[in-house]
Amino acid sequence: MRHETPSDSDDSGLPSGDWGLGSGDSYHMSPEDFRRYGHEVVDWVADYLAGVGDRPVLPGVEPGEIRAMLPDAPPDYPEPFDAVLADLDRVVMPGITHWQSPGWFGYFPANSSPPSILGELVSAGLGVQGMLWSTSPAATELEHVVADWLVDLLGLPHEWKTTGPGGGVIQMSASDSTHTALVVAREHAEGDVERMVAYASEQAHSSIEKGSRVAGYGHTRFIPVDDRYAMRPEALKVAVEADLAAGLLPVAVVSAVGTTGTTAVDPVRAIGEIARSHGLWHHVDAAYAGTAMICPEYRHYQAGLDLVDSYTFNPHKWMFTNFDCSLFYVADRRPLIEALSILPPYLRNKASESGRVIDYRDWHVPLGRRFRALKLWFVLRAYGAEGIRHHVREHMALATDLASRIDAHPDLELVAPVPFGLVSFRHILGDDATDALAAGVNASGWAYVTPSVIDGRHFVRVSIGQTTTTAAHVARLWELIETTVRRT
Amino acid sequence: MRHETPSDSDDSGLPSGDWGLGSGDSYHMSPEDFRRYGHEVVDWVADYLAGVGDRPVLPGVEPGEIRAMLPDAPPDYPEPFDAVLADLDRVVMPGITHWQSPGWFGYFPANSSPPSILGELVSAGLGVQGMLWSTSPAATELEHVVADWLVDLLGLPHEWKTTGPGGGVIQMSASDSTHTALVVAREHAEGDVERMVAYASEQAHSSIEKGSRVAGYGHTRFIPVDDRYAMRPEALKVAVEADLAAGLLPVAVVSAVGTTGTTAVDPVRAIGEIARSHGLWHHVDAAYAGTAMICPEYRHYQAGLDLVDSYTFNPHKWMFTNFDCSLFYVADRRPLIEALSILPPYLRNKASESGRVIDYRDWHVPLGRRFRALKLWFVLRAYGAEGIRHHVREHMALATDLASRIDAHPDLELVAPVPFGLVSFRHILGDDATDALAAGVNASGWAYVTPSVIDGRHFVRVSIGQTTTTAAHVARLWELIETTVRRT
Numbered sequence: 001m002r003h004e005t006p007s008d009s010d011d012s013g014l015p016s017g018d019w020g021l022g023s024g025d026s027y028h029m030s031p032e033d034f035r036r037y038g039h040e041v042v043d044w045v046a047d048y049l050a051g052v053g054d055r056p057v058l059p060g061v062e063p064g065e066i067r068a069m070l071p072d073a074p075p076d077y078p079e080p081f082d083a084v085l086a087d088l089d090r091v092v093m094p095g096i097t098h099w100q101s102p103g104w105f106g107y108f109p110a111n112s113s114p115p116s117i118l119g120e121l122v123s124a125g126l127g128v129q130g131m132l133w134s135t136s137p138a139a140t141e142l143e144h145v146v147a148d149w150l151v152d153l154l155g156l157p158h159e160w161k162t163t164g165p166g167g168g169v170i171q172m173s174a175s176d177s178t179h180t181a182l183v184v185a186r187e188h189a190e191g192d193v194e195r196m197v198a199y200a201s202e203q204a205h206s207s208i209e210k211g212s213r214v215a216g217y218g219h220t221r222f223i224p225v226d227d228r229y230a231m232r233p234e235a236l237k238v239a240v241e242a243d244l245a246a247g248l249l250p251v252a253v254v255s256a257v258g259t260t261g262t263t264a265v266d267p268v269r270a271i272g273e274i275a276r277s278h279g280l281w282h283h284v285d286a287a288y289a290g291t292a293m294i295c296p297e298y299r300h301y302q303a304g305l306d307l308v309d310s311y312t313f314n315p316h317k318w319m320f321t322n323f324d325c326s327l328f329y330v331a332d333r334r335p336l337i338e339a340l341s342i343l344p345p346y347l348r349n350k351a352s353e354s355g356r357v358i359d360y361r362d363w364h365v366p367l368g369r370r371f372r373a374l375k376l377w378f379v380l381r382a383y384g385a386e387g388i389r390h391h392v393r394e395h396m397a398l399a400t401d402l403a404s405r406i407d408a409h410p411d412l413e414l415v416a417p418v419p420f421g422l423v424s425f426r427h428i429l430g431d432d433a434t435d436a437l438a439a440g441v442n443a444s445g446w447a448y449v450t451p452s453v454i455d456g457r458h459f460v461r462v463s464i465g466q467t468t469t470t471a472a473h474v475a476r477l478w479e480l481i482e483t484t485v486r487r488t
Numbered sequence: 489m490r491h492e493t494p495s496d497s498d499d500s501g502l503p504s505g506d507w508g509l510g511s512g513d514s515y516h517m518s519p520e521d522f523r524r525y526g527h528e529v530v531d532w533v534a535d536y537l538a539g540v541g542d543r544p545v546l547p548g549v550e551p552g553e554i555r556a557m558l559p560d561a562p563p564d565y566p567e568p569f570d571a572v573l574a575d576l577d578r579v580v581m582p583g584i585t586h587w588q589s590p591g592w593f594g595y596f597p598a599n600s601s602p603p604s605i606l607g608e609l610v611s612a613g614l615g616v617q618g619m620l621w622s623t624s625p626a627a628t629e630l631e632h633v634v635a636d637w638l639v640d641l642l643g644l645p646h647e648w649k650t651t652g653p654g655g656g657v658i659q660m661s662a663s664d665s666t667h668t669a670l671v672v673a674r675e676h677a678e679g680d681v682e683r684m685v686a687y688a689s690e691q692a693h694s695s696i697e698k699g700s701r702v703a704g705y706g707h708t709r710f711i712p713v714d715d716r717y718a719m720r721p722e723a724l725k726v727a728v729e730a731d732l733a734a735g736l737l738p739v740a741v742v743s744a745v746g747t748t749g750t751t752a753v754d755p756v757r758a759i760g761e762i763a764r765s766h767g768l769w770h771h772v773d774a775a776y777a778g779t780a781m782i783c784p785e786y787r788h789y790q791a792g793l794d795l796v797d798s799y800t801f802n803p804h805k806w807m808f809t810n811f812d813c814s815l816f817y818v819a820d821r822r823p824l825i826e827a828l829s830i831l832p833p834y835l836r837n838k839a840s841e842s843g844r845v846i847d848y849r850d851w852h853v854p855l856g857r858r859f860r861a862l863k864l865w866f867v868l869r870a871y872g873a874e875g876i877r878h879h880v881r882e883h884m885a886l887a888t889d890l891a892s893r894i895d896a897h898p899d900l901e902l903v904a905p906v907p908f909g910l911v912s913f914r915h916i917l918g919d920d921a922t923d924a925l926a927a928g929v930n931a932s933g934w935a936y937v938t939p940s941v942i943d944g945r946h947f948v949r950v951s952i953g954q955t956t957t958t959a960a961h962v963a964r965l966w967e968l969i970e971t972t973v974r975r976t
Binding site for chain 1: 513514515516517518519520527530531532533534535536537538547549551552553555558561562563567569571572576579580581583584585587588595598599600601602604605608609610612614616617621622623624625626632633636637638640660663664667671674675680681682693694697699701702703704748749804808811812828831832833834835836839842844845853855856857865866868869870872873874875876878879940941942955956
């Protein structure tokens with residue numbers, strides 16, 4: 001049903017009527033200027049990607065320095081776009097931390113990749129808002145497809161597919177996914193929220209405590225961990241029973257598959273059994289390590305997913321898909337939709353009322369949503385499952401090798417096992433030597449590692465997983481570590 | 489402090505060591521291929537923008553049709569990127585609802601513009617994650633700059649600047665902003681959340697009810713409206729006092745400046761006075777109409793902002809900045825940060841501890857965040873204040889004209905005042921004739937209007953505000969309305 005309509009130009013032939021307005025001035029950049037500047041910006045990004053490894057990872061600016069380069073007031077009249085692009089280099093770039101450098105070993109990665117960037121560009125160009133199936137059927141259905149593909153790719157339960165009772169949805173971050181899970185658990189439970197308790201290990205990500213606080217839980221319990229920093233399920237059981245005895249309401253527990261501190265792996269099955277026997281909602285936070293599950297040999301770390309109610313992992317960390325893209329799965333979508341659905345008249349439509357479609361607005365806090373499935377689809381097709389596996393396995397092998405070298409070094413010691421791509425270690429002489437080591441590596445400019453603390457002792461986090469990090473970069477990092485240790 | 493480091497290539501000269509891995513296969517698209525495909529995608533987007541007015545606004549697909557065109561399983565091996573781009577046309581485009589068509593009169597707009605698309609592209613290319621000032625100082629400081637610019641552009645109180653006690657932050661959606669405001673209000677108050685009450689008008693957006701429910705408030709009260717669909721402040725006062733007498737805790741009230749149903753304007757000052765006298769948090773939802781405040785002649789609609797605690801408006805609706813980009817302002821940032829700050833060891837850093845920087849992770853639920861200020865900066869500079877004013881005024885003038893024509897038409901009647909760009913009207917013969925009118929317009933293919941309901945009666949929402957909508961398009965819409973009325 002294609003309709004002939006003239007395009008938006010002066011000689012459009014559209015009726016102009018007497019609207020008191022001519023076709024008048026336009027301040028819009030024309031599609032042709034967009035084409036020209038678009039080519040320039042693509043070249044700029046291509047050059048950036050090719051050369052990011054040559055830049056110091058951390059910017060050398062003080063607070064306020066970037067701001068001081070910008071006027072206090074916005075321009076009254078349009079500025080030439082060339083001037084805007086020139087300021088990108090002059091003002092913005094000196095204040096950029098280069099997360100896309102192959103020398104990025106900080107935090108966890110926030111990976112981008114060329115296919116993902118192109119997906120984001122198409123999504124911005126289409127500018128659809130996919131709150132309802134009907135407001136862009138392709139946005140919703142492509143999201144079903146990639147979410148379902150990932151069920152197979154990560155070895156998740158088949159029931160979590162949108163074709164089954166569960167389903168996956170893209171949220172902005174694992175914090176949002178975890179908060180959503182805690183809200184659904186709270187609504188699913190009965191009783192005063194002040195008496196409700198959420199549980200996670202002492203090593204759980206800050207988003208669990210934040211999600212629990214934001215969702216209004218009266219209590220968040222941090223369960224002790226074993227010597228591998230994994231939750232001790234018997235301690236969870238004791239805590240739940242103590243809370244019940246005290247008249248509180250245990251409502252939800254979060255298992256971490258790969259904690260942020262050291263990528264410790266909580267015993268999902270044992271926690272799931274306790275959750276089931278006490279009616280707790282069981283959420284799994286695999287924000288970082290979920291990507292590793294594309295390699296079947298790692299799936300034993302998440303054994304027990306049949307005892308899980310919801311699960312989150314972030315393709316925007318390690319799956320070469322740029323921020324934001326966090327997958328959130330539920331085993332049963334009914335309690336999610338019951339908790340979050342509100343239907344005003346202006347959102348009613350035939351497709352929704354037919355019950356034949358999923359409206360993702362009911363799957364998270366925001367109503368509006370952009371077309372994020374597109375970039376993930378681009379990535380999954382451009383890499384193929386084997387392409388992603390190859391690079392993820394390479395990162396993990398590099399981490400294992402680095403861990404062996406640290407283990408064998410007389411002045412260094414690992415502080416935790418290395419199940420995935422994160423190596424956590426310290427100097428045997430203590431905090432000062434460890435801090436000096438991290439500072440020395442970071443002062444090199446080309447690499448960045450994160451200093452952290454566990455059990456009151458300082459350590460260095462080396463996260464190997466940036467899209468373009470290869471053996472050569474880790475070899476260079478090791479050389480830098482060894483040199484720095486010799487000097488301290 | 490630029491460092492010489494070789495780029496990531498086989499003859500890099502980097503130490504390779506004996507890592508058990510050669511430089512090996514790579515499944516990454518090279519920067520040069522990115523350049524080539526990037527030019528292709530830019531051309532594709534330019535063609536889309538030039539021709540979107542020629543496409544039927546609504547896709548003609550049934551539930552499941554898009555999905556049926558895609559394989560059930562992801563590819564094992566990389567697919568040629570040309571094949572991916574071909575599927576964009578073959579599979580995705582038939583399921584796109586064209587929000588960027590100049591014939592888009594549905595919902596509120598979700599505008600894009602060429603400078604915004606280019607900003608999104610740069611942001612994806614840089615791939616920074618701005619959770620902390622230190623994880624990309626430019627991302628945080630540019631966000632301060634554009635948020636502060638908008639304080640002046642919209643005539644908001646100066647105290648809301650980041651240089652003052654308040655500040656602005658970009659969130660994903662007004663739903664997120666409102667939810668955040670309600671959480672901060674809840675934490676700021678004392679007592680059981682089950683006894684807490686949030687207030688908004690009967691015409692408030694669904695996100696208020698959803699935000700209140702998600703934040704765990706025991707009660708949400710919908711306050712009656714006057715004949716212009718604006719909240720009756722005396723009814724708010726009665727409700728608050730009744731709740732207090734019943735032992736409940738009035739905690740927050742949301743004023744709408746431009747409701748979603750009919751863009752009604754609640755009396756901000758009168759509501760603010762009641763809020764102040766009863767210690768309620770006062771949040772203003774100007775998600776759509778906030779953009780109009782760039783024209784000083786509209787600011788009387790938001791008089792009373794000195795009695796407001798938080799405010800949200802969405803550049804991604806009407807300010808030519810693509811989704812997502814929702815500004816959230818607070819008059820005082822301390823209760824916000826107190827409610828949402830959690831600081832684990834891996835996020836500690838010198839800049840944050842100096843107290844000289846703002847870490848936006850403490851300003852919303854998610855921890856991670858992408859560099860959304862960039863596209864807004866591109867838009868504000870490429871249009872200038874006058875450029876935005878010109879187009880927004882043109883949209884509002886077109887709405888006023890259309891409203892006059894409807895008012896003068898014997899078979900049509902307005903159902904609400906037209907303060908901004910939304911025209912709400914119905915057929916005098918009732919719901920069936922009104923539905924037929926909306927259906928007739930939408931069946932044309934080139935225009936889309938939203939059927940809705942108010943006071944139990946059906947009406948048609950015509951929202952004039954898509955980036956490229958001009959007088960000619962509204963003239964054509966009017967012709968279509970007149971023709972359709974004659975036929976029914």
